[in-house]
Amino acid sequence: MVIEEIDTTSPRGALALRLADAVQRRWPSEVQAVGVRGSLAHGDDTDTSDVNLVVLTHRPRSGPRPTLRKVEGIPVELEVLAADEALVKARQLTPRWPLLADRYMTTFALHDPKDCFAELREAHQNLLGEARPAEFTQLARHDWATANGARRRAIRLTQWCDTEAALVMIADARVHAALVAGLLTRTWFRNAADAVKRTGVAAADMRELGAILKYQADELAARGRPVDGTVGALFD
Missing domain, CATH: 1.20.120 (Four Helix Bundle (Hemerythrin (Met), subunit A))
Structure with missing residues (x-):
């Protein structure tokens, strides 16, 4: 279940919002959606949690570069995918499916005017419904x-x-x-x-x-x- 709003009193929630704003300001024409996954999206982050930020772009190899590092003492994972590429992956079953499904089913949108994350969730739900x-x-x-x-x-x-x-x-x-x-x-x-x-x-x-x-x-x-x-x- 995706939370209804992010906890801005949490250092990780506040950082996620700042990162989303920074991405939109720096790549305004390339970024289609920004969201968070993991503990922030589930609403149960703790002091040891990471910020798992996902950015969907209009075109492949545009927008920020994927990275994994600390920001102000908080581990941050930045995943960047073209929206079309993300949709293709949402419609695929792989041996790692048990570790990948949550990223489609539980993503909290920080910026998503076209409901891209809802589309990914629906595509994955349809896949599961149709899979033998x-x-x-x-x-x-x-x-x-x-x-x-x-x-x-x-x-x-x-x-x-x-x-x-x-x-x-x-x-x-x-x-x-x-x-x-x-x-x-x-x-x-x-x-x-x-x-x-x-x-x-x-x-x-x-x-x-x-x-x-x-x-x-x-x-x-x-x-x-x-x-x-x-x-x-x-x-x-």
Whole structure:
């Protein structure tokens, strides 16, 4: 659910408004819409939150440049997309859908005279309404393979006593296992941390993660997308 108005008493809310004004003043003929995503759009930002600003432009490669940095002590992520490009992406399903849907469904407009963000939300809602279950299952199998590969590499790295690298791989495996769960249940998440927490894999060790992946493999097979198969099945 998108908030009805931004909290201007919050340092992050006040900064978002100032940034939106600065963008409009500097690129008045190129900027079509400016909005915020993430915790500000959900209305639950805290002192540790970022400002996730998104700018839609009339043409590709115009307006401000995307960047990630601090402004007055507050982390700011500036995403810049041509409005047409953003609309194309809103109509696509990818293996990262559980981490991407929120940006279409929950964006608070700071400047949007043509209701671009509402159009993106409607386009994504239509996509979800029209998508067949098999499309989500196919994407889930892709994430399962990534999770399984990361877990296998983590095991191998542990055997080589490369604990630091193994921890990176196991974290990657957890995220992709969470994406599998999200795709199979058509659930999206705020971010990767939210995904692993809500799916119960945040603290899973390699043995527990193996059991989770085994369960997911069985579920995928039951839905007609087995994780293993013949040479010919690779191209199906």
